[in-house]
Amino acid sequence: MSDEDHPRREPAVAEAQEVLLSVVDRRLTGDLTDPAVLAAVVAVERLTVALRTTDTATLTRALSEGAGAVPDASRPGHDLAELLQEGYGQVLEGLNRRADGRDSDAALVNPDGGAFEIVTDASLLRAAVRAAQGSIDAMPYYRERYGARGSRFASTDSAWLVSLAPLPADVAVQQVGWLSRVLAGRGMPSWLMEVHLRALVDEVAAAAGPQAVGSLPEAERSLTQVRRTHVDDELLLAAEEWADETAGYAVPVPRAGLLLAAAVADVRSGLVRDDHALAGWVTDPAHSSVGAATALAEVRERVLAQAR
Known part of the structure; x- marks a missing residue:
């Protein structure tokens, strides 16, 4: 029987x-076979990031x-x-x-x-959510452009x-490359995936031990190596300095x-045919003044001149 054949129930x-x-x-461990419990684990972990606390009394x-019971407790950008x-x-x-x-x-x-499949181990799922929401908080671009919808996608991605960690390194690298291509086409350069994977490795290792990270570090190294071939770390930082100056x-x-x-890069x-998904957004009059858009376009030209 398909999902459409089921009458929708509205539990209290x-x-x-x-x-x-x-x-x-947040003490529950092991495989989450109950969908309601899995959803609750994700919801509570997102709440801990937003409130900047794991205190049980505050979360309760x-x-x-x-939201009114914990006024002014959430991070900026989080609608509690x-x-x-x-x-x-x-x-x-x-x-x-x-x-x-x-x-x-x-x-x-x-x-x-x-x-699609996501990890169902409670500890690893919490680690995935923390890494995702932490990456969003560290990079305001995500929230400014993609909002709450982007936050949900970040958690499930x-x-x-995390479900790729046990796979052979070449398979994990290929799968991460595929997702990076999809996201880059939507305005999220693969450098953001590099940053997220580093955070994810740290969270997974802290939650389940270093052996649990599996092939994830190799996937991150592969992305970084490819990107540095064309735009190294020094040029990334230089571009940021140019933008600040101009x-x-x-x-x-x-x-x-x-x-x-x-x-x-x-x-x-x-990885993608052009950079319009990102460059078009940051220079759009809806987001940038004429002066800022002109300055950023010049930064892009300087990067193009030095990229390999």
């Missing part, structure tokens, strides 16, 4: 809250009483009320799946991303990447110069 919000509170102490207060609403909605969907005997997949916590605070997002250089390596 109280039941969803019970599931969320059952994992709020937010889940039980709402929206995050709580998403979390409850995902757990409700998990309860529907539990009742219908359906398994977990990425669509459970990110319906827009499609149904990260949970998929555009200053008028840049649409921090590290715009570095992102432009990283996008050029992807074109030179053949």
Whole structure:
């Protein structure tokens, strides 16, 4: 029987809250076979990043009483009320799946991303979510351009990447390369994947030991090696300095110069055909003043002149 044949059930919000509170102490380990519990683990971990705390009492207060119970506690850029609403909605969907005997997949916590495999080990899933949300917080471009939708995609992409760790290195490298190409075509240069993979390796090692990182370091090294062949670290940093010197605070997002250089690297390596998805956005009048757009276009030309 297909999913469409199932009448949709709407479990009580109280039941969803019970599931969320059952994992709020973040002690649950092992394989998450219950979709509702998996959704709750993701929701709680995203909440810990937004609130900058793993304190059980604070998390419980937010889940039980709402965003108003923890005023001014969340990081800038995090809409706590929206995050709580998403979390409850995902757990409700998990309860529907539990009742219908359906398994977990990425669509459970990110319906827009499609149904693909993600890691279901509780410790590794938390590590994936922390790395994803940490990467977003470290790079304001993500949130400025992709918003809450980008945050959901980051978590499921990260949970998929962790599932590659046990694979042979050549397979993991190929799979990471495929995702990097897709994301670069949407305005996320592969340098961002390098940064994320380093954060992911650190989180996975901290959560499950160094042996758990598997082939992920090799995948990161492969991306870095290819990028440095065309735009080395010195040119990345130089591009950022040029942007600061010529555009200053008028840049649409921090590290715009570095992102432009990283996008050029992807074109030179053949990962994508052109860098319009990134360069077009940072120089668009909707995001940049005329002066800043002109300055950034000049930065891009300087990078093109020095890239290999």
